[in-house]
Amino acid sequence: MTEQSVSWALQNRALGLGVVVLCFVLFYFVGWWSQRKTTDVSDLYVAGRTIGSVTNGLGMASTWASLATFLGVTALILNLQVPFVFLWIQWILSIPLITLLYGTSLRRMQAYTPASFIRERYGKTATVIVASWMVLIMLMYSLGQMIGLAKAFEMLFGFPYVPALFVGGIIIVGYVTIGGMYGASYNAAFQMIIMTLAFVVPLGAIMKQMGSTGWWFPPLAYGDMVPSMLELVPTFFNTNYSFKWYFALIPAFTLGPIGLPHLAMRVFTAPSLKSARWAVVWFSGFLGVLFSATYTMGFAGNFFAATTGTIIAKGDADKITLILNVFYNPEWVTAIVIAGAVAAGLSTLNGNLLAIGALTAQDILGVFKPDMEDKDRMKIGYVVLFIAGILSVVLAYQPPQFLVTSILWAFGICASAVTPMILLGVWWKEANKLAGIISSLVGGFLFIIVSPYVLPKIVLGAGVTANLGMSGALFTVPLAFAIFIFLSLAFNRIPALANFNPSDADKNLVDRIHGWPDFDSSRYTGNGWAALIGIVCISISIWGLMPW
Amino acid sequence: MNGKNLYKKELFLTIFFTIVLMLMGHSASIFVAFPALQKGTMWGFPIYYIIPILLGWFGVTIVSWFMAYYCNKLDDELDSYMSSYKANNAAAATKEEK
Numbered sequence: 001m002t003e004q005s006v007s008w009a010l011q012n013r014a015l016g017l018g019v020v021v022l023c024f025v026l027f028y029f030v031g032w033w034s035q036r037k038t039t040d041v042s043d044l045y046v047a048g049r050t051i052g053s054v055t056n057g058l059g060m061a062s063t064w065a066s067l068a069t070f071l072g073v074t075a076l077i078l079n080l081q082v083p084f085v086f087l088w089i090q091w092i093l094s095i096p097l098i099t100l101l102y103g104t105s106l107r108r109m110q111a112y113t114p115a116s117f118i119r120e121r122y123g124k125t126a127t128v129i130v131a132s133w134m135v136l137i138m139l140m141y142s143l144g145q146m147i148g149l150a151k152a153f154e155m156l157f158g159f160p161y162v163p164a165l166f167v168g169g170i171i172i173v174g175y176v177t178i179g180g181m182y183g184a185s186y187n188a189a190f191q192m193i194i195m196t197l198a199f200v201v202p203l204g205a206i207m208k209q210m211g212s213t214g215w216w217f218p219p220l221a222y223g224d225m226v227p228s229m230l231e232l233v234p235t236f237f238n239t240n241y242s243f244k245w246y247f248a249l250i251p252a253f254t255l256g257p258i259g260l261p262h263l264a265m266r267v268f269t270a271p272s273l274k275s276a277r278w279a280v281v282w283f284s285g286f287l288g289v290l291f292s293a294t295y296t297m298g299f300a301g302n303f304f305a306a307t308t309g310t311i312i313a314k315g316d317a318d319k320i321t322l323i324l325n326v327f328y329n330p331e332w333v334t335a336i337v338i339a340g341a342v343a344a345g346l347s348t349l350n351g352n353l354l355a356i357g358a359l360t361a362q363d364i365l366g367v368f369k370p371d372m373e374d375k376d377r378m379k380i381g382y383v384v385l386f387i388a389g390i391l392s393v394v395l396a397y398q399p400p401q402f403l404v405t406s407i408l409w410a411f412g413i414c415a416s417a418v419t420p421m422i423l424l425g426v427w428w429k430e431a432n433k434l435a436g437i438i439s440s441l442v443g444g445f446l447f448i449i450v451s452p453y454v455l456p457k458i459v460l461g462a463g464v465t466a467n468l469g470m471s472g473a474l475f476t477v478p479l480a481f482a483i484f485i486f487l488s489l490a491f492n493r494i495p496a497l498a499n500f501n502p503s504d505a506d507k508n509l510v511d512r513i514h515g516w517p518d519f520d521s522s523r524y525t526g527n528g529w530a531a532l533i534g535i536v537c538i539s540i541s542i543w544g545l546m547p548w
Numbered sequence: 549m550n551g552k553n554l555y556k557k558e559l560f561l562t563i564f565f566t567i568v569l570m571l572m573g574h575s576a577s578i579f580v581a582f583p584a585l586q587k588g589t590m591w592g593f594p595i596y597y598i599i600p601i602l603l604g605w606f607g608v609t610i611v612s613w614f615m616a617y618y619c620n621k622l623d624d625e626l627d628s629y630m631s632s633y634k635a636n637n638a639a640a641a642t643k644e645e646k
Contacts, residue, residue: 092604093570100569101562221591226594254574285609288608292605523555
């Protein structure tokens with residue numbers, strides 16, 4: 001068998017254009033309608049903290065489910081098969097862990113982004129460093145979405161990439177800027193419904209034509225196809241990798257998303273802590289449908305390739321969702337699927353750009369201009385939002401190589417440079433400012449060094465394990481935690497470094513964000529436990545250094 | 549409930565739900581660590597494939613429900629602790645004024 005070019009493009013472009021234009025009209029309307037509610041920075045970044053639990057749950061799911069859900073995941077399941085399903089499953093932990101470990105605490109202190117907490121807890125230098133890491137990660141994230149959306153427009157309308165990027169990009173940036181977080185929240189909820197329907201219903205039709213009796217519930221009812229699959233692709237269910245590979249999912253992909261600001265900001269939009277927690281239940285329920293259907297689509301892609309004898313070209317692997325729809329379903333269904341993919345990209349991009357706006361205008365600028373008027377801050381926020389959008393369009397024109405590496409890799413930076421600062425800052429009063437800064441810089445840069453993209457000669461692991469940042473993260477994430485813990489314990493006892501010790505106000509802050517009205521020095525100070533965690537982290541880090 | 553017990557409860561709930569959520573999201577690792585568990589099928593799927601999918605969806609949703617319920621209850625207890633703390637402070641201030 002040789003690689004074949006299979007059809008994935010719409011023949012009837014007017015149909016595709018009509019469906020996408022209709023979606024954009026609706027998104028713009030929601031953005032315009034929401035914009036009227038935006039009167040201050042709290043409205044702009046956290047929708048005035050008024051988003052109810054169902055809408056918020058849908059919005060959380062929509063923000064997390066990016067364009068990759070429609071395009072990238074299925075390609076990776078096509079290539080990596082079941083291990084990638086297992087990799088994807090654990091991503092549902094992102095928002096529940098954020099909410100449990102720090103989201104509600106930061107919501108209590110009325111934070112706009114996690115960097116707002118960093119500023120109060122660790123001071124200005126740490127804020128600039130952490131917010132800069134976050135902006136870099138958000139930029140990589142938004143760039144990926146922008147490139148993906150331009151490619152979707154390219155597929156849909158047959159425009160060359162560059163006009164598709166500029167026309168589509170400017171339309172998208174306009175819609176994001178107009179709506180602020182109100183628009184993002186309501187649009188995201190609406191987009192989650194669109195993307196779930198556009199993904200699951202056509203998948204049912206595909207499964208029916210593949211001969212599955214479980215077409216009525218695509219996410220879970222395709223067990224009757226398994227015997228044929230095992231005959232055609234006997235390796236499909238192989239777990240392939242060692243326990244170490246599966247363990248490395250934790251530092252790379254569970255701890256990474258915990259530090260993503262655009263996810264945390266969704267928790268901050270809740271009207272109360274209770275509402276935020278109930279939103280998590282809705283989030284898990286809604287996202288589970290879409291994620292499970294994604295695994296089915298990956299399964300169906302492998303099944304399709306095997307039954308039709310098609311070897312999908314490498315460049316077409318991420319279009320398997322479109323290929324299956326073009327092959328099995330009428331054209332209007334494919335047009336709706338593309339609209340779903342566009343909705344998935346937009347909701348994530350919207351969250352990324354709002355996070356960049358809040359991090360820059362609120363957190364970084366707040367360090368240099370702490371007394372700026374609320375109105376001026378909001379105006380600057382709109383400008384930054386717009387510039388960030390335009391920047392991601394311009395970068396997507398000829399993307400710098402280091403920025404187009406997989407966003408999955410960028411999660412490793414987040415886990416190494418951002419997550420320890422947040423988690424230890426919230427749960428350990430002894431967390432030292434200088435130790436945090438050193439841990440963030442060492443963790444972040446070491447992760448970049450041991451990954452294959454910047455210095456290809458110094459790489460931990462090989463192949464997909466290194467490319468996705470898993471081998472790097474198993475070394476650097478626990479190391480960042482250990483550095484932070486042990487340096488804190490040391491620095492807090494060196495009189496010359498007393499300036500960096502946690503002050504009474506910092507310790508008070510920790511009690512306050514946990515909901516305590518009084519200060520008690522015995523809370524959140526377990527140095528013995530911290531040292532034990534540090535020792536465990538060092539052991540894991542050494543394990544990560546050993547040959548893969 | 550006094551402050552010490554509330555603090556212990558907060559730590560317990562956080563650690564407990566973190567561990568249970570991690571088990572729900574990473575159950576595939578358990579099947580890889582103990583290959584003997586990989587035998588058997590459910591609904592036509594290999595058990596080590598379908599169980600992680602089910603736990604990663606319904607498992608996480610159910611745990612999130614319990615998390616919301618118990619953490620919200622803890623919040624109520626914290627609120628009543630806060631009210632009694634404020635009331636005690638106010639009473640002490642009044643006594644001092646007298």
